[in-house]
Amino acid sequence: MGIYFFRPSIIEACRAIKPSWRDELEITDAIQWLIENGYKVDASFVEGWWKDTGKPEDILEANRLILDDISARNMGQINDSHVIGRIVIEEGSLIERSTIKGPCIIGEGSVISDCYIGPYTSVGDGSRITGTEVEDAIIMDNCMISKAGKIVESLIGRNVRIQEGIALPKGNRFIVGDNSDISL
Numbered sequence: 001m002g003i004y005f006f007r008p009s010i011i012e013a014c015r016a017i018k019p020s021w022r023d024e025l026e027i028t029d030a031i032q033w034l035i036e037n038g039y040k041v042d043a044s045f046v047e048g049w050w051k052d053t054g055k056p057e058d059i060l061e062a063n064r065l066i067l068d069d070i071s072a073r074n075m076g077q078i079n080d081s082h083v084i085g086r087i088v089i090e091e092g093s094l095i096e097r098s099t100i101k102g103p104c105i106i107g108e109g110s111v112i113s114d115c116y117i118g119p120y121t122s123v124g125d126g127s128r129i130t131g132t133e134v135e136d137a138i139i140m141d142n143c144m145i146s147k148a149g150k151i152v153e154s155l156i157g158r159n160v161r162i163q164e165g166i167a168l169p170k171g172n173r174f175i176v177g178d179n180s181d182i183s184l
Contacts, residue, residue, distance in 0.1 A: 003046070009039050056155050056181065063138050064120045067103035076106065090125070107141065124158070 004027065013030040016037075020026045035041050051062045072086045076093030085102030089095065092109040100106070100117045107125035117123070118135030127143040133150040140158040145151070147164035156162070165173060176182065 009034060013037075013039075057153075059138065059155060060120075060136065060153060063122055064136075067105065067120055067122065070103055070105065072102070085119070 010030060013033040014025055017025060017029045017033050020029065031041055049065075051058065051065060053059045053062050067086075070086050070088055072088065074083075074087070074089045075091040076089035076095065078089070079094070079096040081095045081097060082099045083089075083095070083102075084100070085104075087100050087102040088105040089100075090106060090108035090110070093106050094111045094113075095106065096111075096113045098112050098115040098117065100112070101119055103119060104117055104121040104123070106112060106117070106123045107127060109125055110123050110127045110129075112123070112129050114131045115129050116133040116135075117129070118133070120136045121134050121139070122137075123129065123134075123139045124141035124143065126141055127139055127145070129139070129143075129145045131147040132145050134145075134154075135150070135152050137151055137154040137156065139145070139154075139156045140160070142158055143156055143160045143162070145156075145160075145162045148162045151162075165171065172184065174182065
């Protein structure tokens with residue numbers, strides 16, 4: 001396992017090397033080029049825990065590990081709601097007519113209304129979730145989720161809109177990027 005930290009000289013190295021037999025620029029070739037051209041290359045060991053996050057289930061597990069260590073903090077507003085466990089509610093957020101069960105984080109300026117937000121959920125800044133149940137999920141910044149049923153074990157990217165369809169005939173509409181995984 002390794003993490004690389006580079007200075008801008010890595011761009012020069014990448015421009016100087018040729019693709020490998022796999023037709024890819026190899027990081028080891030770029031590092032070798034840096035060494036051969038007099039740049040300082042150093043390695044060090046990092047103490048503490050490490051979690052590979054190369055797959056969606058790894059990202060969700062990392063989220064659980066981080067949320068297990070949070071301390072409760074409320075900088076938002078809670079109206080007619082139940083907050084249970086260790087919850088972080090960031091500044092400018094509003095929780096109304098909802099149940100929030102920690103550990104979880106509600107990002108800055110987010111609005112949660114008529115929802116159940118369950119354990120191990122992280123909601124990004126500026127998101128709005130209404131009439132939905134969410135558990136064990138990561139919802140990135142500026143998402144709008146409305147009447148989406150129950151969302152579990154999910155990764156939802158930035159600026160995503162998920163809502164109950166109103167058009168007839170009823171059906172699911174998807175605009176999905178490469179390598180997506182959808183379970184209905």
